[in-house]
Amino acid sequence: MSGKQQLQVQQEEEDEEAKAEVEIWKYIFGFADIAVVKCAIELGIADALESNKPQPMTLSDLTTALGCDPSLLSRIMRFLVQRRVFGQTQLPNSTTYGYTLTAISRRLVRQGPQSMASLVLFESNPAMLAPWHAMSARVRGQEDLAFEIAHGEDVWGFLAGHPLQSQLIAEGMACDARTVVPAIVKECPGLFDGVGSVVDVGGGNGTAMATLVGLCPWIRGVNFDLGRAVEGAPKWDGVEHVGGDMFVSVPKADAAFLKWVLHDWGDEECVQILKKCKEAIPAEGGKVLIVEAVISEGVEEPGLRDIRLMLDMVMIAHTKGKERTEAEWKSIITGAGFSRYNIRPIRALQSVIEAFP
Numbered sequence: 434m435s436g437k438q439q440l441q442v443q444q445e446e447e448d449e450e451a452k453a454e455v456e457i458w459k460y461i462f463g464f465a466d467i468a469v470v471k472c473a474i475e476l477g478i479a480d481a482l483e484s485n486k487p488q489p490m491t492l493s494d495l496t497t498a499l500g501c502d503p504s505l506l507s508r509i510m511r512f513l514v515q516r517r518v519f520g521q522t523q524l525p526n527s528t529t530y531g532y533t534l535t536a537i538s539r540r541l542v543r544q545g546p547q548s549m550a551s552l553v554l555f556e557s558n559p560a561m562l563a564p565w566h567a568m569s570a571r572v573r574g575q576e577d578l579a580f581e582i583a584h585g586e587d588v589w590g591f592l593a594g595h596p597l598q599s600q601l602i603a604e605g606m607a608c609d610a611r612t613v614v615p616a617i618v619k620e621c622p623g624l625f626d627g628v629g630s631v632v633d634v635g636g637g638n639g640t641a642m643a644t645l646v647g648l649c650p651w652i653r654g655v656n657f658d659l660g661r662a663v664e665g666a667p668k669w670d671g672v673e674h675v676g677g678d679m680f681v682s683v684p685k686a687d688a689a690f691l692k693w694v695l696h697d698w699g700d701e702e703c704v705q706i707l708k709k710c711k712e713a714i715p716a717e718g719g720k721v722l723i724v725e726a727v728i729s730e731g732v733e734e735p736g737l738r739d740i741r742l743m744l745d746m747v748m749i750a751h752t753k754g755k756e757r758t759e760a761e762w763k764s765i766i767t768g769a770g771f772s773r774y775n776i777r778p779i780r781a782l783q784s785v786i787e788a789f790p
């Protein structure tokens with residue numbers, strides 16, 4: 434190696450060290466992001482800004498509206514403005530600044546059409562954070578799931594006995610359903626042509642079916658989930674709630690829809706669930722729509738890939754499932770007896786996998 438090359442290598446190493454010196458702090462204090470956003474939702478900061486729209490709110494306005502300590506609130510806002518969660522703008526003819534919503538904080542408005550607030554509150558709930566501390570034990574080979582190590586039962590057993598968390602998951606999943614279902618309908622033209630009925634298997638509180646029926650009014654929707662999940666669910670036009678166990682049987686329909694259900698389960702359970710879905714749809718013209726992430730090597734948009742890999746870690750912490758590659762999807766789909774499948778990517782964490790009997 435020439436002297437010049439040696440100097441270049443040395444410089445690169447120094448740059449790498451300098452970057453790492455900063456980056457390591459993200460891992461030390463990474464929880465601050467989730468905790469402060471949770472705090473902002475609980476305080477109702479985005480809701481106050483939404484109510485005052487289009488006027489920005491000064492610190493004094495916000496302090497009065499939320500009944501908060503001004504000095505602490507200003508530090509929270511400084512942190513969140515730095516992350517572009519909120520914006521800050523100088524008021525006309527004034528030296529005072531006001532806070533505004535950004536594309537991120539519009540998703541923190543509790544009742545907003547793009548709201549992801551309930552999903553933040555579900556994932557940051559102490560019961561859902563506890564299993565993260567048991568990940569290493571599970572990875573080292575402890576048979577119990579991380580969730581079981583933390584709570585003594587799996588997530589579904591736990592939710593059955595904890596109505597607050599059960600409601601949080603239902604509302605959290607509904608946030609995703611409200612954005613993903615319109616993306617599916619828009620980006621997969623023809624997907625629901627000639628489909629008269631759809632059963633959403635593990636459909637939670639029915640938001641996905643209600644959204645689908647709203648966009649495709651020729652569809653009769655069935656929202657199928659565990660009895661306790663559908664008992665308290667809201668009533669939706671065009672959607673029938675049915676309680677039951679997808680490992681036993683699935684209500685009949687032209688198409689079965691499974692969003693963020695199979696990733697909660699191991700391969701064996703996925704094959705069992707898919708077989709029950711196959712029994713529920715017509716052998717001719719029926720299909721199963723699996724709305725899940727597909728982890729691929731290389732071609733994924735890097736930001737989405739990162740979140741898909743994060744979601745895979747959530748699966749270790751909370752379930753016995755995983756995010757799957759196309760080869761892994763193919764294995765369980767063919768294992769359940771489907772003859773063919775295709776994958777339709779959408780602008781979301783999930784793709785739509787169509788599986789045909």
Ligand SMILES: C[S@@+](CC[C@H](N)C(=O)[O-])C[C@H]1O[C@@H](n2cnc3c(N)ncnc32)[C@H](O)[C@@H]1O
Binds near residue numbers: 637693
């Ligand atoms: C992660 S949530 C997904 C909810 C919904 N599909 C969505 O994406 O908005 C998984 C759902 O599976 C349901 N589930 C779990 N075990 C089930 C079973 N044995 N039979 C039917 N549903 C079940 C849960 O109650 C929960 O609503």
